[in-house]
Amino acid sequence: MSQLKGSCIIGQSGGPTSVINASAQGVIQTALNCPDITRVYGAAHGIKGVLEDKLYDMNQEDPAELDLLQYTPSSALGSCRYKLADPDVDDTDYRRILEIFRKYDVRYFFYNGGNDSMDTCNKISKYMQKVGYDCRIMGVPKTIDNDLFGTDHCPGYASAAKYIATSCMEVWQDAHVYDTGMVTIIEIMGRHAGWLAGAAALATWAGFGPDLVYLPEVDFDMDRFLADVTAIYEKTGKCMVAVSEGIHYADGTFVSEAKTSATDGFGHAQLGGLAVMLAETVKQRTGAKVRGIELSLLQRCGAHLASLTDISEAYLAGKTAVEAAVSGVTDKMVAFECTREGGYVCKPKLIGLTEVANVEKKVPREWINAAGNGVEQPFIDYALPLIQGEPSLPREHSLPRFAKLKKVLAK
């Protein structure tokens, strides 16, 4: 395996998470200590920063601030939702990326994101190979959605899951305070995979959580939903429901679709307003007092409830990517292989970017109950180890002390 000396770029892409910066920290700190890596650049807003020649010189950052990245939610370098064209159709962006790579002698490129980002990573990797530019390209996974293929789980998922479970437990307490009827519907992120909505069941497992959980893996049926809710409401006077934003009817139409029409840069429908809509529907049917709560951005940036396991693994993913690249690996994403029997153990592994890109991993049907309104014990056994551990959060005046980067532009 050949030694490759040059600078590196780390970019962050897609929706942020509570721990994506822990991965960035893993990349940056490992790269800064690596003799083969001459300079460490952070791309402003992911691949857009490369295209626009906006790179931050990470060597100029205060090490103490870099240490705070693991406790700072959202993408500290800035993110983007930018889809690269098919290079066979239009290679403009790729030629520009190559130009920038040459300008800064970039020999290592680390891209920190989800499905779409691994696709970006894969396309750049293939192009660089085609044009014979010697460069090692590694994907560092992140996504609260947990839908990346080929890995036990994704950094970012566990902290969002912990936020969701904890918030559901607290809302349960609040929603059960009066002796009058109440139906509470909590809307959770997750377009096509129900990993996040399923995490609400951790609250139920812990004693206080939703009676019903609806995942997008099972087609939604409004009549059955109303019957489910009504049965519990009539029996107990309360009903708490967790729904994934991505629940859809058998024909594929999102239940929330009528509510919004906006799409993001990848053409995904932007969902929202589902909880309120379902709550209103329940109200009309049952006459119950209802409340719709959307966890919205809070669930993906709630770093104060991050899982220490998640933070450590996110850092490990970044560190592993750099170490692997320097040792000669390219065109791979860091993934996790985990065992849970006899205590949770998580080990990093590497999988091909082509395998990962654009494939979505869903919750196995057998982990969802037959009625399609809750999860089974294997889901709990899967998710519970991931949310363990509380970080010692740096605070000032009892408020979070987030990293403050200088972001000096490279010349």
Place this chain on the structure above:
Amino acid sequence: MSQLKGSCIIGQSGGPTSVINASAQGVIQTALNCPDITRVYGAAHGIKGVLEDKLYDMNQEDPAELDLLQYTPSSALGSCRYKLADPDVDDTDYRRILEIFRKYDVRYFFYNGGNDSMDTCNKISKYMQKVGYDCRIMGVPKTIDNDLFGTDHCPGYASAAKYIATSCMEVWQDAHVYDTGMVTIIEIMGRHAGWLAGAAALATWAGFGPDLVYLPEVDFDMDRFLADVTAIYEKTGKCMVAVSEGIHYADGTFVSEAKTSATDGFGHAQLGGLAVMLAETVKQRTGAKVRGIELSLLQRCGAHLASLTDISEAYLAGKTAVEAAVSGVTDKMVAFECTREGGYVCKPKLIGLTEVANVEKKVPREWINAAGNGVEQPFIDYALPLIQGEPSLPREHSLPRFAKLKKVLAK
């Protein structure tokens, strides 16, 4: 001062908070250790539990579970929104309360709530005096709204304020991740007083928070609001706004009023949907990408972000109420007298229920900026000491371990 021997009732009323159970714990544990108090009862769902003869025998609770109350959000005994009639018009409820007090030899009544609860407390106290039933009645304050008169602040406010400030800091990180335009509007509780919405400014003070904060103390003007937002958005490409649910036009109409028509038991309009409505209005005007986030119940039950100061003071309020009552005091609410110069000091004091009942304390106009879209430093100086300190939260499997009461009904 005469010694009075007999049992006591603790009831909780109104909207729950993260620390109302710390006050209940303060009452219960102090009463359990008090020789003059023969038995400690918890009223199921506040005054309704008294009227319905549903009292829990707190002497039968596990002391270890009682210790967990301070970390358990919402009203563990159950709450209500029940308005007692004017006793001169209809004394049915009062005669029933007297009957129950006699049945259980109740000589101490502690009521844990906000404005309306202090009114309830006051009416019962006056009635008992009128009929010559020897009984000491004390109000224990709680309200996230912080609008109780005669006290520096209310237990419950600080923890909600800390939740709001922390969440705003996190959402700020998330809302600034893309290099595309974004207007984020966060809706915060508070019908008539802006203490909670003002707490969002703590986030700004800490470095990452809303650009604009609208409190109900200043009449809302939609045109000025849109001009405020547009000016910041055009300059920076982003704008983050915190609004109180209670913002209203000069004629008193709630800005959110068109959205809902439901009212609670006291005839208060139930507000909500404001953030989304304002976001849509901004979108129409500016074309910006917008997101409306309602903190909803999360802000009043987010015990995992409770202020240790708040927990301690809530407990102190309950303890002080019992100690004062046993020493001969009646017809008072526990309040706080605080100094902030040279370090924060908070001392309990007692004020007459008549003074407190149905008076709302608002944010002083001079603590709000002239433009009515932010708060001034005195607000920060007021609120910051209250949110200090992190409790050591009991957890099981990294999820909250809430108190589990047996709730054995008294016979």
